[in-house]
Amino acid sequence: xxxxxxxxxxxxxxxxxxxxxxxxxxxxxxxxxxxxxxxxxxxxxxxxxxxxxxxxxxxxxxxxxxxxxxxxxxxxxxxxxxxxxxxxxxxxxxxxxxxxxxxxxxxxxxxxxxxxxxxxxxxxxxxxxxxxxxxxxxxxxxxxxxxxxxxxxxxxxxxxxxxxxxxxxxxxxxxxxxxxxxxxxxxxxxxxxxxxxxxxxxxxxxxxxxxxxxxxxxxxxxxxxxxxxxxxxxxxxxxxxxxxxxxxxxxxxxxxxxxxxxxxxxxxxxxxxxxxxxxxxxxxxxxxxxxxxxxxxxxxxxxxxxxxxxxxxxxxxxxxxxxxxxxxxxxxxxxxxxxxxxxxxxxxxxxxxxxxxxxxxxxxxxxxxxxxxxxxxxxxxxxxxxxxxxxxxxx
Numbered sequence: 329x330x331x332x333x334x335x336x337x338x339x340x341x342x343x344x345x346x347x348x349x350x351x352x353x354x355x356x357x358x359x360x361x362x363x364x365x366x367x368x369x370x371x372x373x374x375x376x377x378x379x380x381x382x383x384x385x386x387x388x389x390x391x392x393x394x395x396x397x398x399x400x401x402x403x404x405x406x407x408x409x410x411x412x413x414x415x416x417x418x419x420x421x422x423x424x425x426x427x428x429x430x431x432x433x434x435x436x437x438x439x440x441x442x443x444x445x446x447x448x449x450x451x452x453x454x455x456x457x458x459x460x461x462x463x464x465x466x467x468x469x470x471x472x473x474x475x476x477x478x479x480x481x482x483x484x485x486x487x488x489x490x491x492x493x494x495x496x497x498x499x500x501x502x503x504x505x506x507x508x509x510x511x512x513x514x515x516x517x518x519x520x521x522x523x524x525x526x527x528x529x530x531x532x533x534x535x536x537x538x539x540x541x542x543x544x545x546x547x548x549x550x551x552x553x554x555x556x557x558x559x560x561x562x563x564x565x566x567x568x569x570x571x572x573x574x575x576x577x578x579x580x581x582x583x584x585x586x587x588x589x590x591x592x593x594x595x596x597x598x599x600x601x602x603x604x605x606x607x608x609x610x611x612x613x614x615x616x617x618x619x620x621x622x623x624x625x626x627x628x629x630x631x632x633x634x635x636x637x638x639x640x641x642x643x644x645x646x647x648x649x650x651x652x653x654x655x656x657x658x659x660x661x662x663x664x665x666x667x668x669x670x671x672x673x674x675x676x677x678x679x680x681x682x683x684x685x686x687x688x689x690x691x692x693x694x695x696x697x698x699x700x701x702x703x704x705x706x707x708x709x710x711x712x713x714x715x716x717x718x719x720x721x722x723x
Contacts, residue, residue, distance in 0.1 A: 341394060341473065343404045346453045351408040354441045358410075364717065368657055369435055369443060372479055372491050373409060378608065379475045379493045379592055385600065385619045386493050386592040386608065389530060390475055392621070393495055396529045398522040402497060403472040407453045409479075410437050411444045415452050419577040421545035432647040435479050443479035447496040447589055448546060450474035451570075454498075455578040464580055471499035471585070475592070481649040484656065484666040486604040487597070496589035497522075498570065503582045515569045516549050519586035523553050523567060530595060530621075531555060542566060546574045547587055557598055564598075565590030600625045604694060606661050612695035633664065633692040634700065636707045640720040641684050644673075654717060655689065658709050662702075664692040684723070 378384040435443040475495040536556040547568025567588035670686040
């Protein structure tokens with residue numbers, strides 16, 4: 329672990345880097361594996377962190393957010409990308425059976441460790457630092473910011489990728505007074521002020537925002553923040569006051585504060601009116617020169633799409649998110665969207681433990697016109713791997 333000041337923003341932030349042997353061991357084990365899931369995860373981990381890539385608009389968003397006066401004095405913490413499931417879920421009020429723990433939603437490196445699914449896990453790494461535990465004993469206030477890649481299995485469309493970026497912040501302060509409900513309301517109002525300040529840095533002083541009640545496992549009260557863009561209210565982030573029960577899991581009592589987290593891709597797409605999340609990864613210079621905050625993206629060219637349908641019968645244990653990963657593995661950035669056209673069961677025709685699916689795959693490049701001879705081999709490979717990996721019968 330080390331710490332250095334981070335320049336480049338209006339305010340200086342000390343950077344804390346968490347380096348744990350458990351991540352190195354998990355990476356070494358992963359490196360030896362040759363199965364499809366391992367190859368997939370190794371590829372994800374090797375992808376650049378766009379929030380730390382100066383040419384990316386995600387980096388620009390981070391720098392603007394870090395320049396908010398409300399975040400002055402907060403540390404920056406860089407945490408492992410492979411983290412224990414116990415820390416991610418158990419300590420954050422997501423017990424066994426919680427949907428987020430499912431292997432259809434989360435990438436498991438092994439039975440104990442996962443690719444991090446959200447940046448809130450930084451609470452654990454921050455609160456267990458000796459220097460922070462010393463501040464707790466002295467009854468001091470403190471806080472940190474975390475940003476970078478996170479990983480989650482998801483559908484395929486122009487708004488979702490299974491590798492994306494988050495930016496989150498948390499502030500802890502000793503609890504004063506006995507009326508916990510009043511304290512929660514007080515910090516909720518402080519949180520609104522902080523997030524309004526950040527939104528002004530990102531979208532300008534005239535941007536309108538509003539807060540709605542929400543529910544999260546690790547904050548209470550909880551809210552979502554929306555901003556108004558071109559007459560439409562768009563959800564930007566989730567936030568709230570840290571739950572006492574969660575802080576107690578980290579050995580911290582009689583503390584309160586605020587916390588928030590937002591997706592950098594969402595803000596970039598809203599801010600530049602990007603029609604496709606894949607554009608953020610484009611190497612096309614005509615695209616890259618437009619990826620600046622404040623610039624409204626203009627289509628370089630709307631290249632034609634190529635449609636291919638695939639129908640198959642599989643065991644009912646089939647998990648669609650795992651199938652989407654297979655399609656991403658093979659089709660890569662050429663796959664724009666995958667849509668379920670049909671799903672049905674017929675015990676007499678297929679058997680009691682089987683289900684029929686039909687998906688439409690839309691192929692479209694963001695920087696060139698695709699040819700049939702480029703797509704047909706990809707579609708053929710998807711069909712063969714569907715049979716091989718999922719025990720499917722192609723119809």
